[in-house]
Amino acid sequence: MLSLAQVYDDFSDGDFTNNPAWNGDTQQFVVNDDFRLQLNSDGEGVSCLATTFSINGETEWRFWIKQSFSPSANNNGRYYLASDQLDLKGPLNGYFLQFGEGGSGDAIELFRQQGDVLTSVCRGTEGFISSSFELNIRVRRNQSGNWEVGVDETGSGAYQIHATGFDNAINTSAYIGVYCKYTSSNAKKFYFDDVYAGPFVVDTDPPVLEYVSVVFNNQIDVFFDEAITLNSAVSLQNYSVDNGIGNPTSALRDEENFALVHLTFSDPFPNGQTNILIVDNISDLAGNISGQMTANFVWFTPAAYEIQINEIMADPSPPVALPQFEFLELYNRTNVEVSLDNWKLFIGNTEKAFENVSIKAGGYLILADEDAESELSIYGDFYGFSSFALTNAGQVLVLKDPGNAIIHSVTYTDEWYRDAAKEDGGWSLEQIDPENPCGGSDNWKAAENTYGGSPGAPNSVFAPNPDNTPPTLERVAILELDQIQLYFSEPMDSTGLNNPTAYQIDRGIGNPVQATPVTPDYSSVILDLENELETGYIYTINVLGEFNDCAGNLIDSQTGLEFGLPQAAVANDIVINELLYNPKDDAVTGVDYVEIYNRSNKIIDLAELVLATEDETSGQVESVKNISNDGFLMFPSSYLVLTTKPEIVQQQYFTENPDGFIRMASLPSYSNDNGIVVLATRGLEVIDRLAYDDEMQLPILNTSDGVALERVNFERPSDDRTNWHSAAETYGFGTPAYRNSVYSQSIQVDDPITVDPEIFSPDNDGRDDVLNISYQFDVPGYTANITIFDS
Structure with missing residues (x-):
């Protein structure tokens, strides 16, 4: 016959030692802030708690369990449904559910334990708990010894039969309890709650509307406290919303959570206004039918950045x-x-x-x-x-x-x-x-907060920091002959960016046929053109719309941006023009940079080029770095600086051209003493190559730290050591993104020998530091004697 013994504990009193009293390894468990029983141990071991409960016939057990780890032979749990001993670690007679095992099986399994001998009664789906899990469990045993294990994965109260079996070898017990076996990394990752043991639970309460979740402007999810029948869930007349919305056009019970209904309405909910959902005539699985219930909800659509x-x-x-x-x-x-x-x-x-x-x-x-x-x-x-x-x-x-x-x-x-x-x-x-x-x-x-941050509170660095700078057109990348990508200098308000008539391209191209803003920050837009671009022309694009950035600053629509179809680079089209290989403060705050110059008459796409080094012994190109993963057009007679931190270079050196910088994810590693800089195509065809060493710097310098090595002339080869000189001190020892301080043009003269300037002063002041001796003879074989006089 069924005994009157019954246990229920949801730990809401924050105390597991009373009402009911759980005994065992009490120092290794706590009731956490969510009022759930939690293992709270250190190191590895086995920890157990048990409370009194006796069975004598038809019995039901329910509990919630969570294990925040992947179970294994050394990390698993048991829930004892019956035990004749308080100590769950030793020999006993009873039944338990096993949660986790060695290998990949990881099924929920019901065992009979007699002494130390375990016998399987029934086993659930293989791999069902192979990773961390959170489940509601219900086990039923009738007086004949038939067992049924049910699982509710959603908390709806709808238990799906997971395993069944027969065993009537043990018919009495004194305890139920929890058993946790763990290694140190999982010593706090077992949780239990909503423990019930007693007679079969008979549901006599109708379902209750718990809350409403707004999914979209015409969709809501309705949550009940238990599973409901399909017929009552999908009946449209059981639901209504005020404010003129009325009944839904669709009601679908969730396929997994039978306590959840998805409602769709024909009209949108008013933004920011409270709506009332009225629900009636809802039946649970036991046949209990609800009366009228209501819940308030608000559809509010935050704008961007709210x-x-x-x-x-x-x-x-x-x-x-x-x-x-x-x-x-x-x-x-x-x-x-x-x-x-x-x-x-x-x-x-x-x-x-x-x-x-x-x-x-x-x-x-x-x-x-x-x-x-x-x-x-x-x-x-x-x-x-x-x-x-x-x-x-x-x-x-x-x-x-x-x-x-x-x-x-x-x-x-x-x-x-x-x-x-x-x-x-x-x-x-x-x-x-x-x-x-x-x-x-x-x-x-x-963060400036001494804790290292300020989660959940106003930021420690909070201060007014307005953006008052209007956005500009930054560059154009060529995607196809009839498709380009226009980049802005900063993220933009997306409003109007998709309007093709807001863009105008000269030379008969006109407005694009489609404009597609690029997410997520809208700092560029892809433009599809009606006609293809042609090689050899420079086009200008203007924006005609009133575009603004996130802060509301309007773009200057009067300024156009030039672009054109790129051509493939060949050797010496682009040359290495300046190199900082030994930065200030030895890279603690300073960074390397490589300046390149386009000496050709081509537009060249730097997305097709790489920066690299070369092994001095094998000649193998190494440490290859893409200059740009997006299209980046370099025009004839232009300078560009390649570096990882343009802002650092611009802080440490003056530049006339702050837009002439490309931020690379990383640079090849260039030694402070010597090395080889390689500019090549993605196919590793060399465009230019510079072998440098510290002796190429001006000998009178006390140190080469922070002193860039500059090219004297674009037309002379990079491997001519006399074509390189230290950047002038009067220019701050570097001229990133503009003409070099030691630059000297090639001199076209009729005389066989020309000296320019006739008086030079190699004091690195940026004026007449380098002497150029130019010569031209009809036949080879001449020798020269050079005498230098000081003042």
């Missing part, structure tokens, strides 16, 4: 004072609480979906791995993903609403810290001014 990525902890190690977890922080600029249900966060190519979470008006939300919740939630509202990883060096972060609209994007790099020490780890990147959400590196820097 929800922002506001703080980035990409490298938390070594920690300063914050918990050692990577995290992002979102900030809600609006005065309305915003539901993030069905929003998406893209971290590089990885998509993360939000479920059942909102961000408060003017509030912050910390995003991280779910394992970080207990430590990061003390700083503010927290939302955890099952996995979460950020790249230290940087990547693209994109936040999208349910309609797939981009609300905010950030492409961060480790250069944004502006502090070499903080770049090494433990400090977050913080946005300076939320009113400048597209400011990029100009609006981010390392």
